[in-house]
Amino acid sequence: MRSPKDFFAPLAVGAPDPVREIPALPSRMIHFFDPSNAKMAAKVPDLAKKVDVLLGNLEDAVRADRKEAARQGLVEIAKATDFGSTQLWTRINSLDSPWVLDDLITLVTEIGDKLDVIMVPKVEGAQDIHYVDRLLAQLEARAGLRRPLLVHAILETASGVANVEEIAGASPRMQGISLGPADLAASRRMKTTRVGGGHPGYLVRTDPVGEDLHEGRTTYQQDLWHYTVARMVDACAMHGILPYYGPFGDIRDVVACEDQFRNAFLLGCVGTWTLHPVQVDIAKRVFSPEPKDVAWARKVIAAMGDGTGAVMIDGKMQDDASVKQCRVVAELADKLAERDPELKQAYDEATKEALA
Numbered sequence: 001m002r003s004p005k006d007f008f009a010p011l012a013v014g015a016p017d018p019v020r021e022i023p024a025l026p027s028r029m030i031h032f033f034d035p036s037n038a039k040m041a042a043k044v045p046d047l048a049k050k051v052d053v054l055l056g057n058l059e060d061a062v063r064a065d066r067k068e069a070a071r072q073g074l075v076e077i078a079k080a081t082d083f084g085s086t087q088l089w090t091r092i093n094s095l096d097s098p099w100v101l102d103d104l105i106t107l108v109t110e111i112g113d114k115l116d117v118i119m120v121p122k123v124e125g126a127q128d129i130h131y132v133d134r135l136l137a138q139l140e141a142r143a144g145l146r147r148p149l150l151v152h153a154i155l156e157t158a159s160g161v162a163n164v165e166e167i168a169g170a171s172p173r174m175q176g177i178s179l180g181p182a183d184l185a186a187s188r189r190m191k192t193t194r195v196g197g198g199h200p201g202y203l204v205r206t207d208p209v210g211e212d213l214h215e216g217r218t219t220y221q222q223d224l225w226h227y228t229v230a231r232m233v234d235a236c237a238m239h240g241i242l243p244y245y246g247p248f249g250d251i252r253d254v255v256a257c258e259d260q261f262r263n264a265f266l267l268g269c270v271g272t273w274t275l276h277p278v279q280v281d282i283a284k285r286v287f288s289p290e291p292k293d294v295a296w297a298r299k300v301i302a303a304m305g306d307g308t309g310a311v312m313i314d315g316k317m318q319d320d321a322s323v324k325q326c327r328v329v330a331e332l333a334d335k336l337a338e339r340d341p342e343l344k345q346a347y348d349e350a351t352k353e354a355l356a
């Protein structure tokens with residue numbers, strides 16, 4: 001264990017200084033593509049204009065015999081594409097795989113200046129982040145990079161969940177954590193074969209009304225992922241990093257996808273993965289606060305002056321705590337408005353109306 005005083009010291013001679021604060025850049029959707037898939041790769045320049053984050057996936061969903069093509073494809077795409085202010089991330093292969101060492105060596109050396117974040121799958125504990133942290137520092141020093149790469153962990157093993165707080169705080173490189181419901185379900189031996197989302201069998205039922213145990217009893221489906229997402233959000237907030245929902249595998253069911261994304265948004269997640277172009281607009285809609293909520297937040301902030309005391313607005317009590325809630329929404333809206341002129345206009349128009 002390093003001394004707390006050394007937490008922000010570079011882990012290799014010549015490596016860039018670690019960042020002291022994780023930038024809260026818009027990342028409503030982390031859009032996955034397989035860089036070895038020519039059809040998907042052809043869509044990258046257009047997608048770069050629509051999404052907040054593009055992620056070249058090298059791990060699961062890329063066939064074993066396409067791993068090297070995917071790695072090389074990502075290098076070529078990164079060199080050839082102007083991403084503008086859209087972030088470029090990658091998901092490397094797992095730390096016990098035969099590909100990960102070459103993934104890291106090749107990507108940091110060839111396109112380390114273009115990559116923002118490296119997503120690490122199947123993280124079990126802080127030791128996995130420490131391994132990647134030191135290796136990245138060595139590779140950054142050798143490549144002469146001036147900006148440190150950030151690290152994102154997928155929460156998708158039972159021991160990862162048990163250790164989520166130490167993972168979140170393992171390195172100043174830690175940018176965020178995503179829920180990985182598919183691998184996590186397998187690791188926990190949950191009996192669902194779905195990739196994220198709910199399950200109709202996971203429910204609670206109202207009491208019996210008479211002798212017949214079946215008659216008149218309403219059931220309510222529960223969220224299989226509530227506990228894990230809530231725990232992940234707390235761990236991330238505690239360490240100043242960003243939490244994300246992960247994959248929603250039923251591409252056709254855009255309605256349930258929106259529900260799952262919205263649950264995550266309301267619980268504190270800043271974004272989600274999108275696996276198919278059809279999920280991009282859903283993520284954008286859900287992870288951008290609604291204009292009426294932004295207008296309300298701005299109205300409360302304006303009415304609360306220095307942020308202390310209590311006032312009544314439209315029949316609702318506001319005080320020091322609720323103004324902080326409003327600031328969360330208003331600050332997110334300001335960040336998104338900088339990136340999205342249409343959203344800015346919608347937020348400003350709704351605010352004008354609310355303050356009139």
Ligand SMILES: CC(=O)SCCNC(=O)CCNC(=O)[C@H](O)C(C)(C)COP(=O)(O)OP(=O)(O)OC[C@H]1O[C@@H](n2cnc3c(N)ncnc32)[C@H](O)[C@@H]1OP(=O)(O)O
Binds near residue numbers: 033034043061251
């Ligand atoms: C549990 C986990 O690890 S989740 C993370 C790993 N999984 C992934 O990354 C999956 C990524 N997504 C995909 O592989 C695909 O979207 C699939 C396999 C789910 C569906 O692919 P398809 O059957 O081709 O879907 P569909 O026919 O609807 O695609 C329509 C078009 O969108 C393209 N497309 C599909 N997904 C993507 C994507 N993620 N990015 C860019 N383009 C895409 C297709 O190539 C196709 O292009 P075309 O019109 O030129 O033919």
Ligand SMILES: O=CC(=O)O
Binds near residue numbers: 060121154180
């Ligand atoms: O990698 C994601 C998952 O759900 O597993």
Ligand SMILES: [Mg+2]
Binds near residue numbers: 121154156180182183
């Ligand atoms: Mg996984």
